[in-house]
Amino acid sequence: MKQHEVGLLAAKHWFNDLRSSETRLLIIATLLAALSMSMISSFSDRLSRTMHYRASELIAGDVTLYSTRELSSNYISYAESLGLETTTALGFSTMAFANDQLQLVRVRSVQANYPLKGYNQVADGFYGDENTKSELLAASPEPGTVWAEERILQKLNINLGDTIEVGNAVFKVTRILQQDADRSGSLFSPFGRMLMAYDDVPSTGVVNQGSRIFYKQYYTGNESQLSNFVDWLKPQLNKADRLAGIEESQNNVGNALQKAQQYLSLASLISVLLAAVAIALCAKRYSERHYNTAALLRCLGASSAQVRNLFMYKLIFTAILGAVIGAILGFVLHFILLQTVADILPKDLMPARALPVLISLVCAALVLILIALAPILNLNQVSPVRVLRRELAPQSVKANVFFVLAVGIMLALAYLLSGSIMLSVVFVVGLAVLLLVYGVLSSLLLKGLVKVQDKLPKVLRVGLTQLDRHQYYARSQVAAFAFIFTSVALIWLVRGDLFDDWQQQVPKDTPNHFAINILPEKKAEFAQALQDKGLATSDFYPMVRGRLTHINAVNVNEIYPEDEGPNALKRELNLTWSTTLTKDEAIEAGDWFDATSVSENAISVESELARRLNLNLGDSITFNIAGSDIVTKVKNFRSVKWENFRPNFYVVFADGVLNDFHHTYINSFYLPPSESRWLIDMNQQFKAITIIEIEQILKQVREILAQTSVAVEAILALVLVCAMVLMFATLLSTLSLRKHEAALYRTFGASEGMIRGRIRSEYITLALVASVLAIASFEVISLALYVFIFDVSWRAHFSLWLGIPALALASILISGFWANRDVLKASPRQLLQDIS
Amino acid sequence: MIKVENLCKSLSLGEQTLNILTDVNLNVTAGETLAIVGKSGSGKSTLLSLLAGLDQATSGHIYIQDKDLSAMDEDGRAAMRKQHVGFVFQNFQLLPHLSALDNVMLPLELSGESQAKRVAIDWLTKVGLGERLDHQPNQLSGGEQQRVAIARAFACSPDILFADEPTGNLDEHTGEMIEDLLFDLNAQLNTTLVLVTHDETLAQRCQRQVHLLDGKLIEHQNDTQSRSN
Structure with a gap:
């Protein structure tokens, strides 16, 4: 058979x-x-x-190149020759002027095809107003117009449709910017964001030699095109350049x-x-x-x-x-x-x-x-x-x-x-x-x-x-x-x-606003205002900005040449101090601070960052804070529940180490959306304090x-x-x-x-x-x-x-x-x- | 056709040895009908399983068509069965999920017969089940099931047919009909028939009877009566 x-x-x-x-x-x-x-x-x-x-939507492209030096136009030409779609942005901080008031703003000037991926979330009115409608736009502002965050309008006391001066140019504010398609950068920036057309930048006259500018290019295409491009690009980059892929974006x-x-x-x-x-x-x-x-x-x-x-x-x-x-x-x-x-x-x-x-x-x-x-x-x-x-x-x-x-x-x-x-x-x-x-x-x-x-x-x-x-x-x-x-x-x-x-993770009273830039002398008054309003708030956390420069006396640029190091090394970190752990933190190794911690400049490091930096307990870490170096000792590693919508920090110092540095406070609180007009009064009362609304993110979650x-x-x-x-x-x-x-x-x-x-x-x-x-x-x-x-x-x-x-x-x-x-x-x- | 020399079969039960067959010698010629009779437990079925190459002897030799079964491995014995042997069992041994036709076709298909279906239909018609080709075993009576089994056994035109208590599960009347069918077909095809039974009447229809008593063989001739049948 x-x-x-x-x-x-x-x-x-x-x-x-x-x-x-x-x-x-x-x-x-x-x-x-x-x-x-x-x-x-x-x-x-x-x-x-x-x-x-979606992650690529959060950085407005599949791959982005950020730099503080002017980026070569050859990158764009080569990317386009490979079939990639590209766009370019220019970022700078400047003063915006309206109603005899000045406000520092962060401008991102973008080309017409921005964003390559994702959407800008914009609104046609203030947050909390009954008639306000949000929409997602895969588009950027027309020349002569800007889209600005609500807090800018509140600080300058203007409404949608009013004009705003940036340098020598006058722009009409046509939309309220709720979320920029490129969400990179700190949520807790003290300055409001503004989107402007790329070609309008020269007319403002604010971008001159010596201005603090960042340049950014966005690329999108299929995997092999991107991979070929990144392989070609990498050898040409220097320390000022930062190439980012979608894996770097994280969200709740x-x-x-x-x-x-x-x-x-x-x-x-x-x-x-x-x-x-x-x-x-x-x-x-x-x-x-x-x-x-x-x-x-x-x-x-x-x-x-x-x-x-x-x-x-x-x-x-x-x-x-x-x-x-x-x-x-x-x-x-x-x-x-x-x-x-x-x-x-x-x-x-x-x-x-x-x-x-x-x-x-x-x-x-x-x-x-x-x-x-x-x-x-x-x-x-x-x-x-x-x-x-x-x-x-x-x-x-x-x-x-x-x-x-x-x-x-x-x-x-x-x-x-x-x-x-x-x-x-x-x-x-x-x-x-x-x-x-x-x-x-x-x-x-x-x-x-x-x-x-x-x-x-x-x-x-x-x-x-x-x-x-x-x-x-x-x-x-x-x-x-x-x-x-x-x-x-x-x-x-x-x-x-x-x-x-x-x-x-998102109970009913999850904080939907962050208040940052609270000066120590205004802290009590601000806390009282929140209390008078009957709002549930988090603690006030002191915040000092500092850059991590050395690990065990070795410069981090030597340990991590080029772009290899974690993001935490490429920017200033928000540092805080505390005597206790929050309920969403837990010690994973080492011990919490004790009486000797101040004298040895002890710090607590978030465990995931510690792993990426290959840190051991007892290692010394040097921070540069406002031009001064401070050498610290790693006392413990700590887990952090990042998704709790409360202020969280990579590095916590022992109470007493940082207290003499210039610092501000941060806190978060829940304000019912129907009460949002109260924020306008608060902005007027506490001009230096920046309040950031994250209700949209919470709603999405x-x-x-x-x-x-x-x-x-x-x-x-x-x-x-x-x-x-x-x-x-x-x-x-x-x-x-x-x-x-x-x-x-x-x-x-x-x-x-x-x-x-x-x-x-x-x-x-x-x-x-x-x-x-x-x-x-x-x-x-x-x-x-x-x-x-x-x-x-x-x-x-x-x-x-x-x-x-x-x-x-x-x-x-x-x-x-x-x-x-x-x-x-x-x-x-x-x-x-x-x-x- | 079948030659048995000094056949022994024993089983080890812990430290004890149980002798089932002791020094059995037997010759069966081509076309002969032989009944192996004896009481329950006398070793009849064991002898049948050894003769058919279903099991291996402890010692001794069995020759089928001059080929020594004890020298063959399991697959060799299976090939021998496929070529020379047919079976009829007391409990019919039909595959429950297959139709009567498929059951009869099974050995033909295993032999690589290209006309398996036609041959199977012919045989089922011969045993009187031409109208019940697609019936499954559980839709057939005991007698009908045994007729399917007989058709299956003869379908490959075996040289030797081994039958184990072929009427043991049937009533007297049906049993007689099955006996007639079995012996008629056997006579037509001149097949060598070896059957195991404790039914004296059935045994007497065979040309020769051998009795097994406590594993030993005692032979009786019964030519006259069997011929008359």
């Missing part, structure tokens, strides 16, 4: 096999694994590409979405693992159900290779069918998932790609093939004598190799979905250990309960007797159910914590979180479906045994009601024992997560102590009776015929 003939024979048998429950379950489990992976990876792929795109929105994406990946990973365990159980049952077929084929003269190939073909057909349908369904469903967050994504959303679908398809098929390979190859070991002596079971093939392969593919999948090697290893190894522990514990628990069964209610006594008769199956089922309910409970827990985290929550709920439903399939597979694994018993009971005169009662008792006992194990393991895992990962105090989850048994009882009884419907309805003769 030729190979293709074996394939055709396998196809024919496989079509007939489609009627069997174990083949259908194998297909469903593979389908769910593929669906989960395809849906989540398609979703994540578009989301990450869109986020990538990104963090929130990233967390959502991580959660979806985690949930998807759990659903794939549940599907994989279901596949393992179904494959074992499939193999056992085909011992006779294999024996008969051998008896009829099929060689062992033919038997192996026949079953391998069938396995491949099953894998292909399940994986293709699952991957396509997942792809379709990702549109629905994406729809839930569509409003917050750019209109020109990245198109869907076939790649994630194909990867999911191949991975799901491989999961099935590798996990089912050992039981399927077992069929090859079936002796032909089994046709005469059915009790003969095949010798098990050495499953170690396949087990290693299956673990390997699970690791690869975990990495594919989570993007973290560490998380993948912990997850897969943890799962293996967990299943092992479940096996041992379920055995001990069942044995213990059997010993004290006389003291238990009748329903449990009957159930325990049943389970005790088939210890191997009982142990496997308890372990599988405990795994299912622990997984579901953990997904539930993480979801709850994620939502809490999001809600805490809130919208994203609300919509991402829907996606998270959807994935939870998918995990539950996978759990149900696994549960069904687990129950089916003992169906033959149950049929055999039922046939005998019925033959000996047992009524359907009695058999139903026994099955019910068995399932109730199974559900309760598995629940006890699931609750115990869930609490242990959550304790470990809280203490070692989240670093928060642990508390028992009493609601789940009731929830898990309720879910277990309902789901096991419903799916159990569904799986056993034939056992209950069929006549003893039918049952005996079935099992023979």
